[in-house]
Amino acid sequence: MTVVPTTTIADHFVVHGCPNWVDLQTPDVEKSKAFYSALLGWTFSSRYSLDPDVNGVDPDGEPWEGVRVTAMARCHDRHTAELVETEEPFADMTLSSRWYTNLCVIDILATLRRVEAAGGTVLRSPRARGSMATVATILDPSGALVCLWQPRDQAGNPFAGTSGSLAWIELETPDLDAAQSFYGKVFDWVPDSLDSFDGDESDEGGEAPEAARGVSAAESEYRVFTTSVGPVAGAIKPTVDEIPASWCPVFSVDDVVAATRSATDLGGVVMTDPYDVPIGRQSVIIDPEGAVFALVGPRAEPTHPHLQLDW
DSSP states (O other): OOOOSEEEETTEEEETTOEEEEEEEESOHHHHHHHHHHHHOOEEEEOOOOOGGGOOBOTTSOBOOOEEEEEEEEETTEEEEEEEEESSOOTTSSOSOEEEEEEEOSOHHHHHHHHHHTTOEEEEEEEEETTTEEEEEEEOTTOOEEEEEEESSOOOOOOTTSTTSEEEEEEEOSOHHHHHHHHHHHHOOEEEEEETOSOOOOSSSSOOHHHHTTOOGGGOEEEEEEETTEEEEEEEOOSSTTSOOEEEEEEEOSOHHHHHHHHHHTTOEEEEEEEEETTEEEEEEEOTTSOEEEEEEOOSSOSOGGGOOOO
8 A cells, every 4th residue: 555645635735744733731721721822822622521542642652541621722713733631640750741743644554554664663553533533653763752643524734834833843863864764764754954053043142052952063963854845844863862752843933032931921931042943943942731842933034945834
């Protein structure tokens, strides 16, 4: 069976390998709703249903039980994410809340065969996510967890690049070459390697992001992955060897400096002040419940204009 690269579902276009959905596992859905509504302009509708198929997995790969309530987030009048309330913290007790990223696939069974052939691991086999999608959970060879989303009634948010929407996703991994090989084979991503990317000024204090992260510019490498519709992901090596590989969702804002300050005012913690990335300026935030995400906004003069978010 071959993976068909594109299909049309629910009156808009989806592409194999594009990030199209995110889930937030949180111990307090109401508190998370208030934070993201104020920060990103999301509106919500609550489902209040016990649905085991919305559960993620904890860092050990075990299914997460105990869902109490979920809330569907809307951006530009389209569903873009789901917030899932959990009764207990993660098994390793290091995270109370966590974002899960999903990649659109057109044929989930064929994609899982690609995953295994490329050295990845299938954590959870395909299952129905209500009428929204067929989903599965995988680990890449470095241990980064990512979910697969084969659309049924819900294709995801098609407004990438507009304020409040999912712009792209970012990977921290110790082996960029292995990531390039894996995601290229499985999702047809094409790399655009940017050695020692020239993003050397932040908006807060003038420090380079490499300095803020404890890495010199010479040691830094930022890699961008694109599909036929443009850039979909970035990847960078973690600054500390002990940091596990992981994916982080990145949401679009009109003004990343103002939005970063708002995140602080709303009870979030700034992990990294705004700094240059190939598609704009980005900051990394921890929400009030402990989930890590990023914000990205435009720059006046992009360093790499061919990597603008225009999909």
